[in-house]
Amino acid sequence: GENVEQHPSTLSVQEGDSAVIKCTYSDSASNYFPWYKQELGKGPQLIIDIRSNVGEKKDQRIAVTLNKTAKHFSLHITETQPEDSAVYFCAAHAGGTSYGKLTFGQGTILTVHP
Amino acid sequence: DAGVIQSPRHEVTEMGQEVTLRCKPISGHDYLFWYRQTMMRGLELLIYFNNNVPIDDSGMPEDRFSAKMPNASFSTLKIQPSEPRDSAVYFCASSLVSDTQYFGPGTRLTVL
Numbered sequence: 001g002e003n004v005e006q007h008p009s010t011l012s013v014q015e016g017d018s019a020v021i022k023c024t025y026s027d028s029a030s031n032y033f034p035w036y037k038q039e040l041g042k043g044p045q046l047i048i049d050i051r052s053n054v055g056e057k058k059d060q061r062i063a064v065t066l067n068k069t070a071k072h073f074s075l076h077i078t079e080t081q082p083e084d085s086a087v088y089f090c091a092a093h094a095g096g097t098s099y100g101k102l103t104f105g106q107g108t109i110l111t112v113h114p
Numbered sequence: 115d116a117g118v119i120q121s122p123r124h125e126v127t128e129m130g131q132e133v134t135l136r137c138k139p140i141s142g143h144d145y146l147f148w149y150r151q152t153m154m155r156g157l158e159l160l161i162y163f164n165n166n167v168p169i170d171d172s173g174m175p176e177d178r179f180s181a182k183m184p185n186a187s188f189s190t191l192k193i194q195p196s197e198p199r200d201s202a203v204y205f206c207a208s209s210l211v212s213d214t215q216y217f218g219p220g221t222r223l224t225v226l
Contacts, residue, residue: 034214
């Protein structure tokens with residue numbers, strides 16, 4: 001089955017700096033890669049996603065890049081703010097018989113210091 | 115639009131008791147997922163349904179866990195008997211046809 005590795009496990013930045021979180025996946029059939037943000041006491045919330053026919057997608061201060069050849073994708077947050085502090089999860093979705101099933105990375109705890 | 119609704123939000127029970135967690139997916143969504151989150155194991159998919167039919171329950175830890183979806187707007191996850199190692203946050207998520215999953219607020223379960 002699919003395996004998703006996420007790095008780093010913790011990331012500490014100063015307000016205004018950029019943050020980058022990287023994930024690799026194992027199943028070349030995976031075709032959808034969402035990123036979730038989870039704040040304390042809440043469920044994961046989708047912040048951005050990318051599909052295998054696109055190399056990069058941007059939404060204001062966040063962007064995601066995908067390299068299908070290398071089987072890795074990354075989340076980029078620019079001009080970080082204290083409210084960006086949370087746990088971020090990447091995930092990969094494979095088609096075929098696993099349709100509908102997401103495999104999550106282990107999460108990155110992002111702390112943005114004012 | 116209401117999101118995914120879960121109840122209860124918190125549950126404290128004693129070992130050996132039956133626990134039932136409830137989920138109402140987003141109206142019109144045809145996939146429903148149950149996850150468990152712990153510090154040690156992260157987010158684990160337990161089971162998921164498509165059009166009320168269980169598709170993959172390979173993540174269900176053992177026979178003490180069971181899940182049902184009697185109709186498109188309601189699902190339950192039951193643990194009987196509960197054990198302290200079942201303590202975790204349980205999330206329900208739903209999606210429409212494709213792959214974008216929307217999570218509920220979770221149920222924090224503590225088994226003493």
